[in-house]
Amino acid sequence: MARRVLLLICFLSLGGALGQVSYSIPEEMSKGSLVGNIAQDLGLDVKRLKSGKARIYTGDSAEYIELNKERGVLLIRERIDREALCAQTTPCALHFQIILENPLEFFGVTVEILDVNDNAPIFADKEITFDISESSLTGAKFVLETAVDDDVGLNSVQRYFLQPTDNFILKIQNMPDGTKNVEMILNQALDREKQDQISLVLTAVDGGDPQLSGTIPIIITVEDANDNAPVCFLSVYKTSVAENAPKGTVLATVKASDADQGQNARIEYHIAKASGGNVNIFEIDKNEGVLKLSGDFDYEKIKHYQIDVQARDPGRHSDTCKVIVDVNDVNDNKPLINVMSRASSLSENSLSGTVVTMLNVQDSDSGENGKVNCIINENIPFSLKSSTNNFFSLVTDGDLDRELESDYDIIVTCADEGVPSLSSSVTLSLQISDVNDNAPVFDKSSYEASVQENNTPGLSIFTIRATDADFNQNARVSYILEDSSVNGVPVSSLVSVSADGGIIHAVQSFDYEQIKDFKFRVKAQDGGSPPLSSNVSVRILIQDQNDNAPQVLYPVQSGASVVAEIVPRSADVGYLVTKVVAVDVDSGQNAWLSYKLQKAADRALFEVGAQNGEIRTVRQVTDKDAVKQRLTVVVEDNGQPPRSATVNVNVAVADSFPEVLSEFPDFTHDKDYNENLTFYLVLALAVVSFLFIVSLIAILSVKCYRWRRERMFCKSGANLPVIPYYPPLYADVGGTGTLQHVYNYEVCRTTDSRKSDLKYTRPGSESIISLDTSGTQTLTHAQRGYVDKTVDQVSSSEWF
DSSP, X not given: OHHHHHHHSOOEETTEEOEEEEEEEETTOOTTOEEEOHHHHHTOOHHHHHHTTOEEEOTTSOOOEEEEXXXXXXXXXXXXXXXXXXXXXXXXXXXXXXXXXXXXXXXXXXXXXXXXXXXXXXXXXSOEEEEEETTOOTTOEEEEOOOBOSSOGGGSEEEEEEEOOSSEEEEEEEOTTSOEEEEEEEOSOOOTTTOSEEEEEEEEEESOSSOOEEEEEEEEEEESSOOOOOEESOSEEEEEEETTOOTTOEEEEOOEEOSSOGGGGOOEEEEEEEGGGOGGGEEEOTTTOEEEEOSOOOTTTOSEEEEEEEEEOTTSOEEEXXXXXXXXXXXXXXXXXXXXEEOSEEETTOOTTOEXXXXXXXXXXXXXXXXXXXXXXXXXXXXXXXXXXXXXXXXXXXXXXXXXXXXXXXXXXXEESSSSOOEEEEEEEEEEEOOOOOOOEESSSEEEEEEETTOOTTOEEEEOOEEXXXXXXXXXXXXXXXXXXXXXXXXXXXXXXXXXTOEEEESSOOOTTTOSEEEEEEEEEEXXXXXXXXXXXXXXXXXXOOOOOOEEEESOOOSSSOOEEEEOTTOOTTOEEEEOEEEOSSOGGGGOEEEEEEEESOTTTEEEOTTXXXXXXXXXXXXXXXXXXXEEEEEEESSSSOOEEEEEEEEEEOSSHHHHHHHOTTOOOOHHHHHHHHHHHHHHHHHHHHHHHHHHHHHHHHHHHHHHHHHHHHSOOSSOOOOOOOOOOOOOTTSOSSOSSOEEEEEEOOSSGGGOEEEEEEETTOOOOEEOTTSOEEOOTTTOOOOEEESOOOSSOOOO
16 A cells, blocks of 8 residues: 555655656557557656656566557556456556656556456356254255356445255345355245255356356255254454564454254354455364464555354355454564666766666555664765655766776665664665767678568567677667568558567568569667668568469350360361460469370370460361260469469361251350351441452553553554563573573464464563664564464454
8 A cells, every 4th residue: 555655656866856646547459559658648758758868767666567668658568457456456556657868767567457257157166065954944044065166346245146046045144344245045935755856056247348247056965954044143343453463363263043953953163254265274173163374464564354254054155254453563674775777887077967777666665664864874975865755866966087087886775764663775886887889780781681472470580689889778779670661562562571579570471573672771779879770671582482372364264154175076186176375473483384294085186385385186087976065174383382373175077057056056156246246247248349449440440541542552553663561571580490591472362263363572581673764673583482373364453
């Protein structure tokens, strides 16, 4: 109690005033959960937390809360179990201080731990047994064992149920201390001759959400007689005892009476339960009811106890009375000196009044036994200044000279005002040091590492390392991931860096198909003031894994209709039926694809190219081959393990389309496809017809033009020379072809074949042609090899 009062009172200290902030959080919060924005709630800047070396002080208590100075928030450091921390004490709270230096400021923080329903009611025994006489009257009560629930408030035991309720019902009695007495009331008389044993189940239910429960079986043996229960003389006994009382000290004597006679009136006393579950520190004489101390009291832990003593006769009839024991404090605890903030080294240029160490002195005793005074040894340039609530500041009280004195041993002695007085001391060693003048240095100028894709988030990739030549705090290196982006996303969404160990972790699972490598920079910063830092470049290479199966692009698998490749029966060996086209988005050998024929109606007829996926015939197609052929092709990549895909290919061995339809009745297309095909066919036919008509007109025009010119030059008349027409030359330049020479031909034909005229002129190798005025060709004697044949001489002929 003294500690809580100490931590809840606001106080003033050197350099600043103390504020108070309270939070409420549920127990069992996961590590790293947010408690509150302490910087905002205290009206502080995050920079102030860093510059003031903000820290949490909890005294000798475990540190469940940690301070994130970068964000200015309080986070859960360790999972908090309210029951382990406070047992049944409510409210349950953590009290600690946040300390800032230069100037020195204290801020009290109270975090109330709210109970969650994480404990089910439990019974101490495995079962409850009763021997009940059949003569027991209706209304007889039997005290049942109550369940214990470590939770508090509504999360503790709220209700009890008894099943079945043929003979007994429950009666719940709320006691002044908030506990419940559970009694089983006989509702219907027992008949041993009908049923000599009864089995019941007692269920305890708490009020939490979700609701938890516990059960215990009740075995009742029906016997005769003994129809009166013991009755305690007093319902509550009170006593007090010093916390240093020896074992065997008599606390109280419980008495009860039973109206029965003989053996049925014999009463035994038992301890049913004690508050806080401390049953083992008490013992009771079961025959006399004398309650004694069998363990040790500790006023600082528990100040009073409530013991339930049960008086019962051989028939298990019982009555319960309560013994309240108040514990008196004695001066049995030495002052506990807690060093809240200790500077192991101090710069020699520190000003007078600089805070070196913060001390908190606690004495668990109460009253005068808990008041404490502290002093330090003399002849040193330090003094101890006291503030409220047993907080002390050790400050410099003169100039420091490292060359004269490099270290000090400061002895702090604290004594309480109890009788006799108890004291304790602590020695503080202080080194006089220089300033921070060395930046961290990485062991490499740059780093490069690789990680396979599809890694698990949080995977440790590798570790970077930097060292600092300074000492102690100035040499403590922290690693910070510098802000940058990779393909438009923050690098912090890809990797993280352990601030203390420099371990590079993967924040997410990488995909080689999306990103193959990326770079970022990491800063190493020491703990000096001001801090010094250096940077290093890190490159991460993503290695490909075979995580993508091949995808078949052709033939397209359609469920609406059957698509078949037609192979004529005249197809020769090696006829290309179709080609399976597939792709794999992986890279390297993971994307190398191979094809194989898994299943076919006739394996002897088809084969698949292992590398190109071409389906060809391996023999001559015969009339005996079935029209309908179905092939299953497996496409497999070269990864480890390999991945594959299958595709079905329908092949129709036929020479006509009706024959295909007879075997593939569902070889049709959908309506839209047919309509589009018809439209394109009509359009193509119209275009072809138009081009044909235009070509025909052009040919007739050219023919007509040539015919007119031929009439002009070939029509018979006066002594006009015959001008020959020279068609294109077709020559075998090398002279090795079937034509030895190239000749020009002059042909004039009439409608009467008898009047046609054919002339073979000189070879094409002759480069000179001479025409005389009479139209006769003049050639050399060696080259004159032409034939002039006149079928008929007409005076007037018409050329066609």
